[in-house]
Amino acid sequence: MTASPPAVSFEGVWFSYGSRPVLDDVTFQVERGAFLGVLGPNGGGKTTLLKLVLGLLKPDRGRVRVLGLPPRGARGRVGYVPQYTRFDADFPILVRDAVLVARLGRGRPWGPASAEDREAADRALEQVALAGFAERPIGELSGGELQRVLVARALAVEPEILLLDEPTSSVDPRVGRTLYELLEQLGPGMTRILVSHDVGVLNRHVDSVACVNRSVWYHGHGTITPELLEEAYGEPMDVVAHGHRLLEAHEDAR
Amino acid sequence: MSGALALPFFQDALVAGLLAAVACGVIGSYVVVKEIASISGGLAHAAFGGVGLGYLLGFDPMLGAVGFGLASSAGIGLAYSQHRRGLETLISMVWAVGMALGVLFIAMAPGYAPDLTAYLFGNILLVSPTYLVLAGVLDVAILASATLLHRPLQAMAFDEEFAEVVGVPVRLLLLLLLALTALTVVLLIRVVGVILVIALLTIPAAAARPWARTLPRMMVLATLLGGASSVVGLWAAWWLSVGPGIDLPTGPLIVLVSALLYGVSWAARSLTAAGDA
Numbered sequence: 001m002t003a004s005p006p007a008v009s010f011e012g013v014w015f016s017y018g019s020r021p022v023l024d025d026v027t028f029q030v031e032r033g034a035f036l037g038v039l040g041p042n043g044g045g046k047t048t049l050l051k052l053v054l055g056l057l058k059p060d061r062g063r064v065r066v067l068g069l070p071p072r073g074a075r076g077r078v079g080y081v082p083q084y085t086r087f088d089a090d091f092p093i094l095v096r097d098a099v100l101v102a103r104l105g106r107g108r109p110w111g112p113a114s115a116e117d118r119e120a121a122d123r124a125l126e127q128v129a130l131a132g133f134a135e136r137p138i139g140e141l142s143g144g145e146l147q148r149v150l151v152a153r154a155l156a157v158e159p160e161i162l163l164l165d166e167p168t169s170s171v172d173p174r175v176g177r178t179l180y181e182l183l184e185q186l187g188p189g190m191t192r193i194l195v196s197h198d199v200g201v202l203n204r205h206v207d208s209v210a211c212v213n214r215s216v217w218y219h220g221h222g223t224i225t226p227e228l229l230e231e232a233y234g235e236p237m238d239v240v241a242h243g244h245r246l247l248e249a250h251e252d253a254r
Numbered sequence: 255m256s257g258a259l260a261l262p263f264f265q266d267a268l269v270a271g272l273l274a275a276v277a278c279g280v281i282g283s284y285v286v287v288k289e290i291a292s293i294s295g296g297l298a299h300a301a302f303g304g305v306g307l308g309y310l311l312g313f314d315p316m317l318g319a320v321g322f323g324l325a326s327s328a329g330i331g332l333a334y335s336q337h338r339r340g341l342e343t344l345i346s347m348v349w350a351v352g353m354a355l356g357v358l359f360i361a362m363a364p365g366y367a368p369d370l371t372a373y374l375f376g377n378i379l380l381v382s383p384t385y386l387v388l389a390g391v392l393d394v395a396i397l398a399s400a401t402l403l404h405r406p407l408q409a410m411a412f413d414e415e416f417a418e419v420v421g422v423p424v425r426l427l428l429l430l431l432l433a434l435t436a437l438t439v440v441l442l443i444r445v446v447g448v449i450l451v452i453a454l455l456t457i458p459a460a461a462a463r464p465w466a467r468t469l470p471r472m473m474v475l476a477t478l479l480g481g482a483s484s485v486v487g488l489w490a491a492w493w494l495s496v497g498p499g500i501d502l503p504t505g506p507l508i509v510l511v512s513a514l515l516y517g518v519s520w521a522a523r524s525l526t527a528a529g530d531a
Contacts, residue, residue: 075420076420082413082416091412092467097405101422104405104417104422110402
């Protein structure tokens with residue numbers, strides 16, 4: 001295992017949308033098995049960072065490697081939970097079929113899904129406690145249930161790296177807590193990269209933190225301090241402590 | 255209606271309407287869930303440029319429509335993957351330039367100016383036996399694609415980004431879907447005309463959507479609703495013609511019947527939703 005490349009590495013990566021710079025000269029790497037929390041202001045480049053890892057965007061300059069490969073070469077080994085708000089929650093599709101999309105990269109694309117793929121989908125649904133929901137159309141689900149379907153879909157890839165983009169932004173805290181416990185159980189066999197605004201949650205669960213605001217500050221420990229937040233958001237944050245390791249940042253303090 | 259059914263041209267029109275309903279139901283469902291109605295509108299109007307070229311150079315105008323439709327679908331498909339932001343503008347340009355070319359080509363064509371009403375608003379009573387064969391072939395191609403590639407096409411329509419991330423060739427699938435859309439649009443020009451194509455592609459599918467748990471069911475239901483629109487629209491045209499002696503074009507009647515069915519679907523959905531609550 002000594003020679004195995006890091007899960008994700010950025011080397012001098014620059015990215016802009018047209019003339020609007022998003023990431024400037026970003027260099028960091030994420031070790032395999034890490035549970036990394038990604039934090040930063042809206043528009044600071046968090047989602048862009050994930051899309052570079054997924055190969056959905058190409059850097060203007062610099063190099064992104066995923067499991068030692070160009071991002072497109074690592075497809076099928078990376079699971080992705082997109083922002084839930086991007087979704088058409090009324091799409092006419094059954095929960096199992098939505099999860100089965102994860103298996104399309106392997107095997108034959110035509111005809112019905114194989115028994116093996118269906119088992120993997122059902123296993124993933126069990127992991128998010130939605131075993132009884134396979135035959136339901138997603139339009140009948142609550143926001144929290146749909147969010148868990150998206151997590152199950154990413155897990156059904158059986159990924160080595162799992163990327164999550166604000167997976168709890170629109171669900172109630174109880175659902176969020178269950179999800180974070182699941183993410184903790186998945187490690188260290190799976191590298192997890194979690195974009196979130198919830199500093200308290202990041203503090204309790206992740207083992208390293210990256211702050212993204214055009215640049216990336218990487219911290220190999222999970223404790224978020226007011227100094228670190230100031231660094232990431234560019235100004236002092238309104239930080240209120242609730243207990244010994246729990247900090248809460250107000251998002252509008254940008 | 256029994257009187258009308260004895261007339262060969264009415265029989266042909268009926269078969270054409272039902273064949274078109276299959277293409278509409280399947281492709282229209284993709285169009286609605288993938289939200290590419292404006293692209294299909296653009297393709298229909300681009301196809302009119304081909305109609306004009308056919309008149310100008312003296313070949314079958316429908317062949318020109320197929321060529322222009324397919325070329326535009328490829329162009330929009332490539333731009334779709336690469337320049338998402340300017341897409342609406344590009345579609346509007348393809349839309350208007352297609353019409354402009356069609357009108358100019360026809361003005362430049364030698365001899366009498368042809369009657370364009372049949373292309374703009376359709377005339378299903380003018381379909382030829384060749385048309386029926388081509389419509390049947392297109393239906394088979396659409397059904398084969400939708401059946402064989404159901405899972406990847408559904409994945410692309412549901413969440414293009416995720417599909418791409420797991421390795422589904424989304425660009426290729428999009429080009430295929432847009433090419434089939436272009437062919438469906440050309441087929442529908444005979445039924446409802448360039449200007450009303452977008453209605454027959456979207457209204458039956460939109461009416462079917464609230465009642466369908468899955469995409470295949472939506473397609474079946476949209477086909478039935480589209481078929482019903484064609485039959486009722488045709489029958490209304492015939493009845494008005496032999497009864498009160500009012501001659502109305504079939505295309506707009508078919509579109510209005512489908513809109514009526516959409517209204518019924520929407521009202522029924524609202525009532526059942528109120529009943530559930």
